[in-house]
Amino acid sequence: MGKKDNYKDLGELEFTRAAYDVVEDAQDAYGLLAAHSIHTTAQRGVLAFVTTYRTDRGGPAERPVIVQTSYWPNANGTSWAAFWFQHQHKAALMAEQWFKSEQERVSETGS
Numbered sequence: 292m293g294k295k296d297n298y299k300d301l302g303e304l305e306f307t308r309a310a311y312d313v314v315e316d317a318q319d320a321y322g323l324l325a326a327h328s329i330h331t332t333a334q335r336g337v338l339a340f341v342t343t344y345r346t347d348r349g350g351p352a353e354r355p356v357i358v359q360t361s362y363w364p365n366a367n368g369t370s371w372a373a374f375w376f377q378h379q380h381k382a383a384l385m386a387e388q389w390f391k392s393e394q395e396r397v398s399e400t401g402s
Contacts, residue, residue, distance in 0.1 A: 306372035310379040314342075317383040321390040322347045323356065325382075337362050340375075342382040344389075357385045 314325050323344040330339040344357040359382035363374045 303370060303372040306370070306376040310372070310376040313376070313379045313383045317344070317386045318347075321386050323386055323390075332362065337364065340378055342379065344382065344386045356389050357382060359385060 317323065318325055321344075324347050326343045326345065328341045328343075330341065332339050340361050340363060342357075342359045343355050345355050346353050359378065361374070361378040361381070363371065365374070367374075369377070
């Protein structure tokens with residue numbers, strides 16, 4: 292394994308770490324809990340990765356507010372770590388939009 296291979300591994304590590312940070316930041320900033328699942332698909336060799344953000348209220352008030360599904364491998368041909376980062380980044384952006392709309396709703400209705 293040469294130096295070039297080591298750099299590729301470091302890039303994969305950075306994408307993976309960044310994906311973890313994105314999830315942690317979204318959970319902290321928006322008061323949500325993230326859950327991840329992997330499912331097989333009808334297409335052989337393709338997996339569906341699902342990230343669900345739920346409200347952090349517990350009990351019957353806890354509900355899913357964001358569900359992001361991505362498939363890998365896909366036509367983009369990205370590495371696993373780059374795919375995982377993109378998937379988490381999209382889910383976090385959706386969580387941010389949900390949070391903003393909740394704040395607007397609460398300010399308009401007062402509840």
